[in-house]
Amino acid sequence: MQTQNEQPPVGGDGTGGRGAVRAVLLDAFGGPERLEVREVPEPQAGPGQVRVRVTAAGLNPMDWIITADADTAARFGLTLPAGFGTDYAGVVDQVGDGVTGFAPGDRVFGGALSRAVADVVVVDATGKTAADEVHHTPDGVDDRTAATLTIAGRTASAALAAVAPGPDDTVLIGGAGGGVGVFAVQLARIAGARVIGTGSAESAGHLRGLGAEPVVHGEGLADRVRALAPGGITAAVDLYGTETVDVARELGVPDSRICTIAAQVDGVTAANGASSPPGALEEIADLVAAGRLRVPLAARFPVEEIRRAAALQADRHVRGKVVIDL
Secondary structure (H helix, E strand, C coil): CCCCCCCCCCCCCCCCCCCEEEEEEECCCCCHHHEEEEEEECCCCCCCEEEEEEEEEEECHHHHHHCCCHHHHHHCCCCCCECCCCEEEEEEEEECCCCCCCCCCCEEEEEECCCCCECEEEEECCCCECCEEEEECCCCCCHHHHCCCHHHHHHHHHHHHHHCCCCCCEEEEECCCCHHHHHHHHHHHHCCCEEEEEECHHHHHHHHHHCCEEEECCCCHHHHHHHHCCCCCCEEEECCCCHHHHHHHHCCCCHHHEEECCCCCCCCEECCHHHCCCCHHHHHHHHHHCCCCCCCEEEEEEHHHHHHHHHHHHCCCCCCEEEEEC
């Protein structure tokens, strides 16, 4: 098992010296019990691609959502046998024809849709498609942290771009303690906004640590928000469902300054990672490197314990990110 900063060996021929690698696969769509670690043929980088020796892979709710059933998987172009996980970090060990800007030995991170939990991933070096991309990992960002950035960072950036918070804003963020919330709260604070974050009573300390003023979700939320912000809120981001949307509307926030990521609401912008602004991931990684944004790691597991890790992530009550070590 690799440590967070340790680089895997690179063979002189660029293959890493192995003909078979481990990958987490599903032979049938379903829950964490379907996940298996298998040996598969080692892939090779084609033209315009780079191959990465993965040291860490970060889990997200979308990983198990898109592999839970055949209909959802089909919408993402997945067929069986399918891989698992999207966020990765590691070291380039093979570069395909026509690739510039990357070389063997470069530390990198990015997204490989539903195939990141593997010893090796092959990705598009041009980064034309979200979740099939590679970026240089800045000095000062360890691999475990880099492996948490892509999906949650892109999604948070897209959601905030939709409401454009600034120093004159008080932003209500629903589900602020989750994986996307970690980024959304801090990015809104960096933009100068005041942030009120919803969560459970037990998550209050976690939310304060991110820079949010905590408020308990559930019945009576609008009254609790009024008490915290008698001058009103000016924008809202719902990272869980529609409760925050409903409260924001009740408190007079216009639909143009409300955003969702997990629900469709007429008149309200629905954001996702594919709609994040250009350069969003590089900006987030640089903020982490500069110590201005931190990513709490809730748990880490060896790849052999992928079922336990996925079950923890699927519970939706984890505070921070879950990471797989390879």
